[in-house]
Amino acid sequence: MNKSDLIEAIAKKADISKAAAERALEGALGAIHGTLRKGGSVSLVGFGTFYVGKRAARGGRNPRTGAAIRIKAAKVPKFRAGKALKDAVN
Known part of the structure; x- marks a missing residue:
């Protein structure tokens, strides 16, 4: 399913009209x-929680040259499904 x-479906x-559904989704x-x-989180009871996770800095390799590189730490969006x-999926 795409946007x-x-x-x-909404x-x-x-x-409601598709225009109203699009505004609601946006x-x-x-x-x-x-x-x-x-940096907050959004909890939708029964659906899940969107939150910000942290990815530590790590070493990696340039796939083209094979040279070692340093990948900096980053914040990443994450989702944890609710019960x-x-x-419903299982």
């Missing part, structure tokens, strides 16, 4: 994005 399929399920994604940018979502 346009998701918008169509519009059908909520009985608003929700924007709120999640903004919260993660500030209801896990149960």
